[in-house]
Amino acid sequence: MKTSVRTMHTKKYTILFTVLMYCSFVMVGQHSTILAEELKSTLNTYYKNKEFNGTVLVAKKGTILYQGAFGYANIEKNINNTTNTKFLIGSATKSFTAIAIMQAREKGLVELHTPIKKYIPELNDELGKLTLHFLMKNSSGLPVHLNRITQLEHRDISSKELIKLYNTTKLAFKPGSKYEYSNLNYQLCAIVLERVTGMPYKDYMETHIFKPLNMHNSGIERTNKVAKDKALGYDLNNGKFVKSDDNFMSYAKGGGDIYANALDLLKWDSALYSNTLVNDKSKQLLYDGSPNAFGTYGYGFKVKTYNRSSSKKITGKLVRHGGSMYGYICNIHRYLDDEVLIVVLGNMRPYPTMEITLTVENTLRNYNVL
Incomplete structure (x- = not known):
């Protein structure tokens, strides 16, 4: 049986295509390995200089490009940080709370521009005129911290008690003005x-x-309910790590009381590229941070732009949030146009969180990941 010239050419093209695809996969694999090794080396330098203790995760479209852990979760017991270690994420909690409010809005339970006295009648008239819009935009005029108006205690304070505290304060400026x-x-x-x-x-x-x-390693911490396998927080004093003070978790309700590990934050990030948590309209509002009186703050996210690699020649939208508590600092960067995530979770304070994040970002850009 004779084989036609066309069939032979087809087979040649098929073999050539297969070889090219194989070479492409090999190159991508090598590329990722080199990227991961470079990130590991860079982060290890920060760790050796006592400028980082924690874990870092980098992912693109849900695929992990790098994940590594450095230092100790518990120095006294020689327990290492691992990629599964849990950390307090501080003010990054606000992104989660904003998403929960948008879920309630989608169900018709709240209106963003309705005075919140409708939902909390006990609020005084001044605070009752605030709206969820002004609250989530950080444009209410309320004090920065509760410790400005009360002595914090290590106990689980109730919502009713919190409302009484709020009613003792005055707004510093007209809501929405800055x-x-x-x-x-x-x-x-x-x-x-x-x-x-x-x-x-x-x-x-x-x-x-x-x-x-399935964020099984995440939750809300309270005074008498501390997560297992969570890294202890440390302060760096004169080159030595000292156990930090305990945080007043129930006073941080909705604004700084979540713990998580990096893998759970990846699950959360991936869900925000679908309608699993909230719909497209809600995401548009969450990420709306155009320059105005609200300091480019959306709802629960700080909104920025980022430079993409020279081959792409356009800027992209970055939505992020950081968090800082006694013994913990974190940073979460979400590069929407490239679906890239950088998570930096640390159980020491201080350390150059943003510098580390931007160093990772620049490395990704050099490899055309961004």
Whole structure:
């Protein structure tokens, strides 16, 4: 049986295509390996200089490009940080709270521009005129921290007690007139969420965010309920690590009380590229940070632009949030146009969080990942 010239050519093209595809996969694999090794080397330098202790994860479109852990979760017991170690994420909690509010909005439970006295009647008239829009935009005029108006205690303070504290304060400026970051904004959002859903804030987050995404290593911490396998927080004093003070977790309600590990944050990041948590309209509002009185702050996300690699020649949208508490600092960068995630979780303070993040970003750009 004779083989036609066309069949022979077809076979040659098929073999050539297969070889080219194989070579392409090999090159991508080598490329990723080199990238990972470079990131590991860079981060190890920070660790050796006592400028980092924690874990870093880098992913693109849900695929992990690099993940590594450095230093100790518990220095006294010689327990290493691992890629599964949990960390407090501080103010990055605000991104989660904003998403929960948008879920409530999608269900028709809240309106963003309605005075919150509708949901919390006990608020005084001045605070009652605030809206979820002003709260989530950090444009309310409320104090930055609760410790400005009360002595914090290591106990689980109730929502009713928090409301009484809020009613003792005065707004520093007309709501909506400027941007001024305040943890109280998101604490009030959490209490609104409780009122309209009939669920404690902690239960709502577990039921509607953590469990649906299989975020089994994430949760809300309270004074008497501390996560197992969570890294201890440390302060760097004169070159030595000292156990940090305990955080006042229930006073951080909705604004800084979440713990997570890097893999869970990847699950959360991936879900935000679909409608698993919120719809497209909600995401548009979450990421709306055009320059104005709100300091490029969206709802629960700080909104920036980033330079993409020279081959792409356009800027992209970066939505991010960091967090800082006693003994912990984190940074979460989400590069929307390239679906890239950088997570930096540390259990020491201080360390150059943003410098580390931007060093990783520049490395990714050099490899055309961004």
